[in-house]
């Protein structure tokens with residue numbers, strides 16, 4: 208199908224975009240890469256009256272190192288992340304994960320901010336940001352809010368944003384004490400994962416964020432603790448039982464739990480050195 | 481009004497000006513307004529790859545971009561790739577290897593393959609399969625397409 212009719216607005220600044228968003232309230236949606244929003248509009252599951260294209264907002268672009276974090280503008284495309292030397296050096300887990308996100312043509316348009324704002328439970332980026340302990344910089348009519356990735360994803364396609372736009376993501380740069388692992392299981396390369404996990408190990412502590420398994424990117428504190436205590440793998444995997452696994456046509460919850468365990472074992476086996 | 485947008489862009493090397501409805505996607509604009517029917521429309525939600533085009537040098541989905549978003553951009557369709565000779569070698573290899581049957585996927589497949597070859601992709605079957613995983617072919621079973629792409633890369637390297 209084709210998208211329903213809408214007003215197309217192309218603000219030249221972040222302030223102008225926020226004003227438009229405030230003026231049109233729930234009728235308006237921001238447009239980033241369009242790689243999720245356009246299919247949603249074509250399917251008519253989204254029918255915004257007003258589309259606010261973020262393409263010209265220079266405030267939402269750029270990658271810079273700020274002390275011990277790397278700041279990535281929301282409108283940075285996946286393809287730009289893959290090609291950026293600072294990202295490669297300071298966020299090694301992106302090198303493992305990005306090739307699994309969709310396909311070349313989609314990565315040439317899809318943005319990191321769009322993926323975070325969408326909060327698809329099967330998407331890689333929300334889980335990566337939780338594993339990395341990242342911070343979301345949101346800009347709204349009342350100013351800037353810094354939101355921990357752990358507090359940002361509230362449910363399926365639901366985030367902590369409140370009339371705000373994502374401006375940038377802040378990710379701690381990798382240290383020599385850290386190792387990274389990533390694995391996902393899909394029916395076909397580039398598909399959304401049936402189950403996957405991003406693992407960040409700092410000395411002997413772990414942050415492991417699963418995706419594709421439940422209504423949002425999910426961490427399991429008991430499981431992370433079991434990894435820290437070096438429990439045997441069978442006991443580690445038992446803690447997966449804490450997840451409320453998704454049941455759908457592609458995989459039921461028993462299969463998903465099994466796949467999540469396989470993904471975790473493979474991610475741990477393939478940790479960067 | 482913001483439901484009809486003035487755009488000016490380059491399409492296959494020629495300057496184009498038009499006024500388009502905001503909801504019109506790029507591939508429909510090319511097909512219906514400019515009669516460039518080489519790019520196909522399959523799923524209209526980004527999955528099949530039949531609408532793959534080149535915009536400012538990047539391969540993109542023509543069904544997931546608004547014509548309005550192409551303002552100021554440089555668009556190359558399969559017609560342009562054929563005219564400027566970029567797809568000639570791949571087209572010959574596709575013919576030789578029987579890499580098309582109904583041909584519906586072929587324009588998008590060629591556009592994706594050119595992206596792979598130009599980026600210095602290697603003649604590795606697994607890597608090529610991964611690259612074209614975003615382009616569906618319901619006829620060939622992909623083997624012959626991979627053969628054709630491998631051929632072109634190997635010919636280039638000798």
Ligand SMILES: Cc1cc2nc3c(=O)[nH]c(=O)nc-3n(C[C@H](O)[C@H](O)[C@H](O)COP(=O)(O)OP(=O)(O)OC[C@H]3O[C@@H](n4cnc5c(N)ncnc54)[C@H](O)[C@@H]3O)c2cc1C
Pocket residue numbers: 236237238239240241242243244245246261281282307308309310313316317318319320321322324325327329330331332368371372373374397398399400525526527
């Ligand atoms: C065939 C196909 C396969 C795919 N496979 C995968 C996959 O394997 N893994 C995966 O993660 N994704 C996948 N995607 C989706 C892709 O990653 C999207 O690009 C991404 O989810 C959204 O980014 P976008 O820039 O395109 O955002 P858009 O589609 O433009 O927007 C998405 C949502 O975020 C909102 N938004 C965008 N930017 C902002 C902002 N700065 N502030 C506030 N709100 C904002 C929009 O209003 C909209 O609601 C796939 C897509 C397709 C078509």
Ligand code: FES
Pocket residue numbers: 520521522523524525526527528529530531532541542543544
């Ligand atoms: S028509 Fe665009 S990807 Fe199928």
Ligand code: FES
Pocket residue numbers: 579580581582583584585586616617618619620
């Ligand atoms: S040749 Fe028929 S779909 Fe590929």
